[in-house]
Amino acid sequence: MAILIENATVIDGVADTARENCSILIEGERIVQVGDVDCEKLPAGLERIDARGRFIIPGLMNANVHLFMAVNLESLSRYWDRYEDIILEASQVALKHGLTTVFDTWGPRRFLIAARDRIASGETVGARFFCAGNIVGLDGLFSPDFFSRAQEVASAVMTRRINAIWAEDMGRHLMWKTPGQVSAAIDAYLGRGIDFIKYASNEHYPGAFLAFSPDQQRAIVDAAHARGKTAQAHSMSVEGLRIAVEAGCDLIQHCNKTGPVPIPGDTLDLMARRNTGAVVFPQTDAGLAWLLENLPEEQQESWRVSHRNACNLVSAGVKLLLANDGAIMPPEWPTDPQWGKSWVTAPEAFNLAKLTTGHFVWFEAMAEKGCPPMAMLHAATRNIAEAYGMADDLGTIAAGKYADLLILEKNPLLDAKNYRTILSVMKSGKIIDREALPEHRLMSRDIEAPCEEEGRHIPFLGSGGRFPFSCC
Structure with a gap:
């Protein structure tokens, strides 16, 4: 099947400016030609799409998503035999909202594969x-x-099984190993079908402690590169970030999150010189204001610093990558007292973490921080493809690459909010029926209506320890 898109303004991710009255010829899954197309040499059975007045950009990419975030005990039990279906649902939601390629950086390996x-x-x-x-x-x-409180209520059998599904033999015990032993473990893990390595330079929370020594980190990166795979680090402090960059990581996740200490200038310079991919989790001004108003005081300085870091990464010319920990949370999630008010439960208008709209929030946040419009597009397309070693196939609109395209109603270079004006999504040369996605709703379903018995139920104690049935 051949398709000719005509008369479009194409922002291809290659040229520094948009190309007006441009055509794109697609055959099968890939782009054949961009620019002036010889109409006398078009293949038979060609489908023509007139994109006059429209703007075409490469399919958006996300450098850090979690397609399985049904990690509350309720969902893990309820959908025990449907983990793969949940992942497929999330991938369809991502595609519906313009993300043609995403990178899942933490989840249940077997089901993801x-x-x-x-x-x-x-x-x-x-x-x-x-x-x-x-x-x-x-x-x-x-x-x-991650969620140790589940051990207080889950059986030992379930706890052991869930931990094994996620961690396998790649857990904390590796910190005790020599660099050579860690390298051998990484090589074995890559042999199980994963696409890239992500390791902890820092612990998860509160994040200041180093997880692996500099020598161990270099061994991890070298083992991945020996297999032709990329390596990235989870960092949460300025030292974790620096050591990961020096270890040779291809990209660093949420590198603007460094606790209460901003990234030093020499580390910013090092990242720029090495062309290290800098995955940034930015907040809009409105989102930051909401966090500072609603989060505990000990978390507020971390968010102020992350905002400052994002601005400094832009100014330093570091290679930026769009990401947001994008996920679909179970509909019951906001009612879980473990979460309450947090950056993942913030109002949708500026919620960075949503798989559906978080990438649009990312553009709006980075525009506020002074990121140039074309640099933002590159951060969401070309830079991600390069950092993951996939630039031969993905990231720009060019001959030979997969035909992953978005047709927008408005020019995204004029206003970051215009990324939301998606008219059509094409992946591998096929127009996606966005209205049909997701095919099956599990995590994206609405929360169930109250059951019959809830209308008659009188709790003994209500919120605040009060008797809800008391007339006094």
């Missing part, structure tokens, strides 16, 4: 995705690294 391969084979529709499995050096889902 199965869903990834179903999409890659064409068996089902979804955003193209690549996965890392566990964050090397962190333990399982029900461990102190």
Whole structure:
């Protein structure tokens, strides 16, 4: 099947400016020609799309998502046999909202690989995705690294199984190993089908402690590169960030999150010189104001510093990558007392963490921080493809690359909010029926209506320890 898109303004991610009255010829999954197309040499059976007055950009990419975030005990139990379906649902939601390629940086490896391969084979529709499995050096889902409170109510059988599904043999015990032993473990893990390595330079929370020594980190990166795979680090402090850059990481996740200490100038310079991919989690001014008003005081300085870091990364000319920990949370999630008010439960207008709209918030936040419009587009397309070693196939609109395109109603270079004006999504040369996605709603469903018995139920104690039935 051949498609000719005509009369468009194309922002291809290659040229420094948009190309007006431009055509794109697509055959099968890939782009054949961009620019002036010889109409006398067009293939038979061609489908023409008139994109006059429209703007075409490469399909958006996200450098850090979590396609399985049904990590509350309720969902893990309720959907025990549907983990793969949840991942497919999230990939379809991502595609619906303009993300044609995403990178899952933490999740249940076996189920992610199965869903990834179903999409890659064409068996089902979804955003193209690549996965890392566990964050090397962190333990399982029900461990102190993540949600240890679940151990208080889950059986020992379930706790052991869930932790094993997430961490396998890539947990905290590796911190005790020699660099050579860590390297061997990484090589074995890559042999299980993951696409790249993500390891912990810092612990997860509060994040100041180093997880692996500099020598261990270099061994991890070298082992990944020896297999032709990229390596990235989870960093949470200025020292964790610096050591990961010096270890040779291809990209660093949420590198603007460095606790109460801003990134030193020499580390910014080092990242720029080495062309290290800087994954940034920015907040809009409105989002930052909400966080400072609603979060505990000990978290507020961290968010102020993350805002300052994002601005400094822009000014230093570091290679920026769009990401947001994008996920679909279970609909019951906001009512879980463990979460309350946090950056992942913020109002949707400036909630960075949503898989549906968080990438649009990212553009708006970075525009406020002075990031040039074309640099923002590159951060969401070309830079991600380069950092993950996939620039031959993805990231720009050019001959030979996958035909991953968005048709927008308005010019995104004029206003970051125009990224929201998606008219059509094309992935691998096929127009996506966005209205049909997701095909099955599990995490994206509405919360169930109250059951019959809830209308008659009288709790013994209400909020605040009061008797709800008391007339006094």
